[in-house]
Amino acid sequence: MLLSGGLDSSTLLKFVGETLGVDERLALTLHYGQKHRREIACARRQAEMAGATEHQVVDVSWFAKLAAGSALTDDSVSVPDLAELTAGQRSQPPTYVPNRNMVLLSIAAAFAESRGCDAVYYGAHAQDRYGYWDCTPEFVERLNAVLALNRRRPVTVCAPFAGKSKSDIVRLGSDLGVDFGVTWSCYRGGVRPCGACPTCVERWDAFAAAGVVDPLATAG
Numbered sequence: 001m002l003l004s005g006g007l008d009s010s011t012l013l014k015f016v017g018e019t020l021g022v023d024e025r026l027a028l029t030l031h032y033g034q035k036h037r038r039e040i041a042c043a044r045r046q047a048e049m050a051g052a053t054e055h056q057v058v059d060v061s062w063f064a065k066l067a068a069g070s071a072l073t074d075d076s077v078s079v080p081d082l083a084e085l086t087a088g089q090r091s092q093p094p095t096y097v098p099n100r101n102m103v104l105l106s107i108a109a110a111f112a113e114s115r116g117c118d119a120v121y122y123g124a125h126a127q128d129r130y131g132y133w134d135c136t137p138e139f140v141e142r143l144n145a146v147l148a149l150n151r152r153r154p155v156t157v158c159a160p161f162a163g164k165s166k167s168d169i170v171r172l173g174s175d176l177g178v179d180f181g182v183t184w185s186c187y188r189g190g191v192r193p194c195g196a197c198p199t200c201v202e203r204w205d206a207f208a209a210a211g212v213v214d215p216l217a218t219a220g
Contacts, residue, residue: 001121002108003027003055005042007183007203008123008161011173013050015160016121018176026115027055028108032100033064033073036189045182056111063103070097072187079187081196082130090130095187095198101134102143109147109155118155125161125169130198137162166206174212181215193217 001016003009016022029043040057047055064073071077071094085093101124108120124135133139140159148154161169173180185203186193193200193216207214 001025001027002104002123003029003043003047003052004123005029005039005044005046005183006123006185007173007178007180008125008166008169010042010046010050010180010183011169011176011178012121012123012161013046013052014176014178015172017050020160024053025050026111026117027052028111029055029057030104030107031057031059031061032097032104033061034097034189035072035075035079036184036187038189039184042182042184046179049179049182054115058107060103060107063100067098067100071095072097079197082198082201083196085130085198092132093130093198096132099134101132101139105143105157109157112155113150113153116153118153120155120157122157122159123161124159125164125166127166127202130202135162165209166202167209170206170210170212174210179215180212183216185216 001013003013013025013027017025027047029040031037031040044057068074069077071079077094080094105120105122112120127135140157140162144157147156185199187197187199188194195204204217
């Protein structure tokens, strides 16, 4: 499974093991040049706490040079506040990284196939405030149609949270005992979450809607 170190994938790691009963979970974390790379340290700790069978952290930061112009990977482009985005921009905001999820899932599928795994788990979810085309159920369905062409060991991408809201995932993670204090969401990757970028606002809203205290919001 792809493990970013954010709350979605950290919850998914526990969900796959404890709810779906998958004993052997191989986690893959990819450093693709993201500004919020501090999430990688969270991924390492989440893999340890959840008892992942194997955890690979792979540097693919060369990808950022090819996918220039994204606020997540390009130092010349500032990460915007969510409040600054127009309705039109929210359908594909400046934080979109061109074709990132297809690239990362292709790498994950190769890793899975080489290890004899038949599934890749992916923490895509329904986004309320902004969205990306490569987080949708349609994207997963069509990607699986391509992967099914494999003549020996086809791999299936599974996105069990695709129909869930962020608050649903927070509730689920809380029930599963996920340590949200060891997750990272802020796109700006500072010492503390900025509270204004798209993913910070989404996170704060989700915790409030779920009635769960976010440890990152209360940390000193």
